[in-house]
Amino acid sequence: MRNPIDSPVSVLLDAVKRDGYSFVTAEVMQPLLQASGDLSDWDSFAASWNQLGPDPYLAATGRQRRRRHxxxxxxxxxAVMLVPHQPHYQSLQYNRLQGDIERWFEPLDPAIANGNSLLTILAFCNRFFGSLTPASLHWHVEVHQFRIEANATSAGEPTPEGSHRDGVDFVLVLLIDRHNIxxxxxxxxxxxxxxxxxxxxTHPFDAALIHDPRVFHGVTPxxxxxxxxxxxxxxxxxxxxxKS
Known part of the structure; x- marks a missing residue:
């Protein structure tokens, strides 16, 4: 019988505690999500990235990406509950490019915001991150859908602010799709x-789990x-x- 200490979740928890981050392959991440809930609407969830609006704040700096929030x-x-739509805010300490402003983005599509796949992902995060800080009773959670586009004359910049922290406690980055990049x-x-x-x-469900106060992260163009x-x-x- 397998020792529960060696379970995938335990291995990932140990990595985040030790290193401040963990790279999780799709072969590990997808079963962990499936164990946390229902992914039956994954196809429509992934297809919703085709409906993202432009990021007007980044476009003002001459860069292009699409997002919802x-x-x-x-x-x-x-319990994880959707709250009324509100702006995304980061201080200049954490975002040298767009800090100290309230940024309003198009909200998540209601079918996606309340859909099985996203709620399953949030349930996994709540349990995983909560087990790293059991004293935290309440969390402020933000969800960002990003599409970074590239063309022959302009590279796409996943993190235009450079290597950074987000000013939160924990971050999940989950790949949905990459095409021709x-x-x-x-x-x-x-x-x-x-x-x-x-x-x-590289593959859908590949992921990164990051303890934000401990490490900086960035993504090459x-x-x-x-x-x-x-x-x-x-x-x-x-x-x-x-929050507590």
Whole structure:
């Protein structure tokens, strides 16, 4: 019989405690999500990235990406609830490019916000991140759908602010799709800039789990493999910030 200490969740928890982050392959992540709930609407969930609106704040700086945003409240007993739409805010300390402003993005489509796949992902995060900080009883949760587009004349920038922290406690980055792109390598650094690791989210369900106060993260620009064909990188980013 397998020792429960060696379960995939325990291995990931140990990695995050030890290193401040963990790269999770799809072969591990997808079963963990399936054990947390229902992914029966995954196809429509993934297809919703085709309906993202432009990021007007980033476009003002000459860069392009598409996104939607939603906010939830989570409690230690496992309940995760959608709350009224609100702005996304980061201080300049955490976002040198767009800090100290309230940014309003198009809200998550209601069918996606309350759909099985997203609620399953949030349930996994609530249990996983909650087990790392059991004293936290209430969480402020934000969900970001990102599509980074690239073309022959302009590389796509998944993290235009550079290597950064998000100003939260924990971050999940989950790959939804990548089409006709090269690179997009996630880099992890210590606060003093020392490289700690790198990996590329290549397959749907590949993921990164990050303890935000301990490490910085960034993603290298993406470029098209075939210059005259559409190219994009779709990710879901979920952040958990303790409120108590």
């Amino acid at each position: 939603g906010t939830y409240a989570a409690t230690s007993n496992g 090269a690179s997009g390598t996630t880099t992890i650094h210590a606060p003093d800039g020392k490289p700690l690791g790198d990996f590329t989210l 993406v470029t098209p493999l075939v210059a005259d064909e559409p190219a994009h990188r779709d990710v879901l980013v979920v952040t958990f910030r303790s």
